Amino acid sequence: MKNMKKVWLAGFAAAALVVGIAALVVLAGGGPTTATPPMSPTTTATQSISPTTKTIYPLWSTEVLDLSFLNKHSESVVIGRVTEILPSKWDTPDGGRPADVASDAQIYTDAIIQVDSTAKGSVPSRLVVRTLGGKIGDHSMDVEDAAKFEVGEKVLLFLTTNDPSDKTSTNGGAHYSVVGWKHGKFTITSDNQAVRLEVPEQYQKLPLEEVLASVTGQ
Amino acid sequence: MSHSEEIMNRRKIGRGAGALLLLALFCVIASAPVSAYSYGADKWGVPYYWSGSIPASWYNSINSAAAAWNNAGSKFAFTKRSTTLDIIGKASLPAGQIAQTLISAQSYRIYKVLTNFSYNVSWSTTGQSGYYDVQNAATHEFGHWLKLNDLYGSSDTEKTMYGYISTGETKKRTLHSDDIAGIKYIYGTA
Numbered sequence: 001m002k003n004m005k006k007v008w009l010a011g012f013a014a015a016a017l018v019v020g021i022a023a024l025v026v027l028a029g030g031g032p033t034t035a036t037p038p039m040s041p042t043t044t045a046t047q048s049i050s051p052t053t054k055t056i057y058p059l060w061s062t063e064v065l066d067l068s069f070l071n072k073h074s075e076s077v078v079i080g081r082v083t084e085i086l087p088s089k090w091d092t093p094d095g096g097r098p099a100d101v102a103s104d105a106q107i108y109t110d111a112i113i114q115v116d117s118t119a120k121g122s123v124p125s126r127l128v129v130r131t132l133g134g135k136i137g138d139h140s141m142d143v144e145d146a147a148k149f150e151v152g153e154k155v156l157l158f159l160t161t162n163d164p165s166d167k168t169s170t171n172g173g174a175h176y177s178v179v180g181w182k183h184g185k186f187t188i189t190s191d192n193q194a195v196r197l198e199v200p201e202q203y204q205k206l207p208l209e210e211v212l213a214s215v216t217g218q
Numbered sequence: 219m220s221h222s223e224e225i226m227n228r229r230k231i232g233r234g235a236g237a238l239l240l241l242a243l244f245c246v247i248a249s250a251p252v253s254a255y256s257y258g259a260d261k262w263g264v265p266y267y268w269s270g271s272i273p274a275s276w277y278n279s280i281n282s283a284a285a286a287w288n289n290a291g292s293k294f295a296f297t298k299r300s301t302t303l304d305i306i307g308k309a310s311l312p313a314g315q316i317a318q319t320l321i322s323a324q325s326y327r328i329y330k331v332l333t334n335f336s337y338n339v340s341w342s343t344t345g346q347s348g349y350y351d352v353q354n355a356a357t358h359e360f361g362h363w364l365k366l367n368d369l370y371g372s373s374d375t376e377k378t379m380y381g382y383i384s385t386g387e388t389k390k391r392t393l394h395s396d397d398i399a400g401i402k403y404i405y406g407t408a
Contacts, residue, residue, distance in 0.1 A: 017241055050325040057319045057362040059355060061339070062382045064314030073313040102324050144368060145381075164312055180314045200370055200382075 051138035052101050064180040065203045067214035074158035074179045076121025077215045082153045084112040088134025091167040107141035108168045109134035111149040119215045128175040132164045147178040147185035158184035263297030269307035276352050279343045283356035290398045294405040309334035317355045319362040333359045345388040354390045366400050
C-alpha cells in the first residue's frame with residue numbers, strides 16, 4: 001500500500017514536471033502575443049479606395065409597432081409581389097461613386113413591386129420601394145431595421161412618398177419607402193398570415209384580415 | 219530482498235519522488251509570468267460634442283448619459299471635446315424614429331459617429347410624461363457608439379440597449395448588468 005502511494009506520488013511529480021517544462025518552453029519561445037492587424041481587403045484597379053462601412057442604428061418609439069400608427073403615417077397600403085431587386089446605388093445624381101466615399105455619402109437599394117391590390121391610396125401597378133443600405137464593391141451601408149425584400153416574396157406594405165433619407169429623395173424616378181422600415185413590411189404566407197421578423201414576438205404574426213381591417217376599418 | 223533492503227528501497231523512492239516534486243514546483247513557479255504588462259489606469263477617451271441644434275438645457279443630460287458608460291468599470295471613457303467629428307445633433311427622422319446613430323468606418327476603423335435626435339417629437343430632460351427623455355435616449359445611443367446592437371427580446375425590455383422607447387421612460391438612463399457586461403466584454407474590465 002505504501003509503495004502504491006509512492007508510485008502515485010512519483011507519477012504526479014513527473015506529470016507536474018512535464019507541465020512545468022512545457023510552460024517554460026512556451027514562455028521562452030513565445031512572449032506576449034501581438035494583435036494582428038486586419039487583413040487588407042482585396043482591391044482591384046477600379047476600386048483602390050479603402051473599404052468603407054456605414055452602420056445606421058435607429059431607436060424606435062413603441063408606437064411604431066401598432067397598426068394604427070402605420071396606417072396614420074402611410075399614404076398607401078398595397079399587397080404585391082417583389083419582382084426585382086436592383087443593384088445598390090450611391091446617393092449621387094447618377095448613382096455613381098462620390099469623389100469622397102468617406103464623406104456623408106449613403107447607399108440605397110430599390111425593390112420593384114408588382115401590385116396585386118390596394119387597400120389604401122392610389123399607386124401605379126408597378127412601383128419602386130427604396131430602402132437605405134446596400135453594398136457596392138468594398139463599400140457597404142448596413143441599416144438595422146431596414147425592410148428586407150426577396151424576389152418572389154408576397155408582401156403587404158405601408159408606404160409613404162417620404163424618403164428614408166433626405167439625401168436620396170431626388171435620385172431616380174418616383175419611389176416609395178416603407179413606414180417604420182421593417183415594421184411596415186409584412187410577408188404574406190400561404191395561409192394568409194402577415195408576418196414580420198425582428199420585432200417583439202407578440203407583434204410578429206397577424207392574420208392578414210386583421211391587418212387589412214386596421215386600414216379599411218372593416 | 220531483505221527487510222532492511224526493502225526499507226532502503228522505499229526511502230530511495232520517497233526521496234526521488236520528493237525531488238521530482240520540488241523540481242516540478244520550481245518549473246511551474248518559474249514559468250508563471252511575473253508581469254507581461256503594467257496598466258497605468260488612465261483610459262483613452264472617445265470624444266463627443268454637440269451641434270448648434272442641441273439646446274443648452276440638454277448638455278447635462280448628454281453628459282450624464284456618457285458618464286453612465288464611463289462608470290461601468292471598463293477600460294473606456296467618453297470625453298467631451300469641442301473639436302471632435304463625433305457629434306450629437308437634431309434632424310428630421312422618419313416617422314417612428316426617435317433617434318438615430320450613424321457610424322462611419324474606413325478600413326474597418328471607426329472615424330466618425332453622428333447621433334441625431336428627432337425634430338418631430340417632444341423632448342424633456344426631466345422624464346416628463348408625454349415627452350421623450352433626453353438622457354434616456356442619449357444613454358442608449360452612446361451604447362451604439364460602442365458598437366452595441368439593439369435588443370428586441372422579451373427579456374431585454376429593461377436593458378438600456380432595448381431597441382424601443384416610450385414617452386416618460388427613464389429606465390435606459392441606468393445601465394443593466396447585461397449592458398455593463400457588453401462594454402466590459404468589448405473593452406475589458408478596468
